[in-house]
Amino acid sequence: QVQLVESGGGLVQPGGSLRLSCAASGFAFSSNGLSWYRQAPGKERQLVADISSNGAITSYVDSVKDRFTISRDNAKNTVYLQMNSLKPEDTAVYYCNTRILGMRYWGQGTQVTVSS
Numbered sequence: 001q002v003q004l005v006e007s008g009g010g011l012v013q014p015g016g017s018l019r020l021s022c023a024a025s026g027f028a029f030s031s032n033g034l035s036w037y038r039q040a041p042g043k044e045r046q047l048v049a050d051i052s053s054n055g056a057i058t059s060y061v062d063s064v065k066d067r068f069t070i071s072r073d074n075a076k077n078t079v080y081l082q083m084n085s086l087k088p089e090d091t092a093v094y095y096c097n098t099r100i101l102g103m104r105y106w107g108q109g110t111q112v113t114v115s116s
Contacts, residue, residue, distance in 0.1 A: 002026040002105045009110030012086055016114070020081040022096030022107060030074040033102065036081045038112075040091035045095070049081060054058075064090075078092045086114045 008020040020036070033052050039045040044060045049070040058070050069082040079096060093109040 002098070002100065004098065004105060004107035006096050006110040008022065009094060009112045011113045011115065013088060013116050014072070014114055015115040016086050016110070017082070017084045018112060020083065020087065020094055020110060020112075022079045022081075023100070024079070025098075026075045027098070027100055029077040030104065031089075034070075034079045034099050035097045036070060037097055038090075038093070039109075040089075043092075046092075051079065052072045069098045085114075088114045090114050 003025045012018055031053055035050045036048045037045050038048050048061055048064055051070045055072050067085045071101045072079040091114050093111050094105055095109045097105040098105050
């Protein structure tokens with residue numbers, strides 16, 4: 001079955017960095033685009049970044065452009081989100097996502113807290 005397992009979250013001070021990882025299994029990883037979403041308390045889940053199946057095309061929500069970088073390693077079936085210059089408003093649970101035959105699959109999420 002499809003599994004997405006996020007890791008790498010934690011508590012970081014404003015201006016700090018974190019790298020999230022999402023290990024995938026149960027599907028043809030190198031054939032699928034992947035996304036990172038986040039959900040802050042009391043807010044709707046928000047798309048943060050997308051990456052195409054071969055990694056050549058990426059896109060970002062405006063609020064994280066020039067601070068976050070999405071990447072993937074198809075040999076390791078893993079997608080990453082490098083987050084730099086973190087701000088308190090980046091605090092959220094971050095989720096990995098893929099869509100297969102019209103169905104969305106989610107990981108369990110990893111908490112990122114940006115606070116001094």
